[in-house]
Amino acid sequence: MPSTSKNFTAPSVPALNRESLRPDCSNCFALCCTALGFSRTIDFAVDKPAGTPCQNLAPDFSCTIHDSLRPRGFRGCTVFDCFGAGQNVSQNLFGGISWKASPESAKRMFPAFEIVRQLHEMLWYLTEAGTRTFDPDTSHQVDQLRRTIESAMTDARQVLSLNLGDLHARVRSVLMDVSEEVRASYLATGDDHLDIEFTPGADLMGRKLRSRPMCGANLRGAYLIAADLRDCDLSGADLLGADLRDARFEGADLSKALYLTQAQLNAAQGNTSTRLPADLDSPLHWSNNSQEHTRQRTE
Ligand code: SF4
Structure with a gap:
């Protein structure tokens, strides 16, 4: 959640690194603090409906209590990770124009953020799978999936029409294959x-x-x-x-x-x-x- 200041890096294929999948709050319109909702629990001190700005959000999209989130009852914010979806949606899909500057964009930007977050999470795991497998066929499948996901994020309309269930199933299948392969190498003498x-x-x-x-x-x-x-x-x-x-x-x-x-x-x-x-x-x-x-x- 809003904190850091790094230069924006667009997601890239085929490089097998996860730098672009790390949050860059300085290039995000605080989408996790607005699009998502949370309920008052041990992790959040207040109720906040989805699609509304958090009461602790500053006008410049930073968090006014960033340095004291845990003692102030917002531990949930410290464990959230958008996998870099925030900066991708803010800067690429919506061209750097915030939901404040263009309020009508919020009804597409917020749902797009929730979808792109899932896509970036898939990329996070696939990138690791690509570096851990020694099987050329699996490696090829990983690359294909990464390209499919990357090309699905070229514009907001495309993102909002995605069939996530199908993608989830395909990604899950290849992640399981790599898991079997990696774990087998550690269980060479039996489990x-x-x-x-x-x-x-x-x-x-x-x-x-x-x-x-x-x-x-x-x-x-x-x-x-x-x-x-x-x-x-x-x-x-x-x-x-x-x-x-x-x-x-x-x-x-x-x-x-x-x-x-x-x-x-x-x-x-x-x-x-x-x-x-x-x-x-x-x-x-x-x-x-x-x-x-x-x-x-x-x-
Ligand atoms: S407490 Fe801060 S980090 Fe958490 S949702 Fe609110 S503004 Fe965002």
Whole structure:
């Protein structure tokens, strides 16, 4: 949500990097703070209907409480990731003209943002799939899908008429193939090193898994809320859609985990000894965990 100031970079094919899929709030008309709605919960201090500006939104599209979102009850804003859809919709699809300057555009811009966010999320995963697979046929499928998605985002009308269900199914299928391939390479000696049976969508809330063998585990869609994964090696573990809220990763190795997102990390707990993939950042609140960790060790 609104914070950074980077130069705008349009999404590109065929480069296999995810720089353009990272949020650039300085080139976005705060679409996440207007198009989306949220309800008053532990993650949001107020109700906000979809299609209306948040009460904390400044006239220049920045957030007036950006530096204190968590203490002010807006933790949900710190874990949201638009995958770079905000700047793409604002600058490319709507030519840099905001919903404020052209209020009638809002009824197309806001739904377009929700669709493009899903498309960028698919690109995020596909880009990783393309770098992880060694199978030329799979690699070709990944490239085709990335091109299909990129070419579907050339204008707003096209975006709004997309059949997302079909695309989701095709992307999901190739992501599963790459997951099988990657996990198999970590399970070359069989999966008996995993002393727990991990199944997609497993309920592992609050489970004590510290230092357990996790390489190549299938944690897709798993509920890992508040699970203890400290000092685990999650290389090759499929984390697609896993719920990592308050899961603990201090000392864990996530650098080669599969399908990890910044939003998942932002919702989790870790510290400066947590190893991360090169294109993901250590969340700000993790540095406080590290200070606490150091304090406890010196006491
Ligand atoms: S609190 Fe700030 S970041 Fe969250 S929706 Fe409102 S303006 Fe956006």
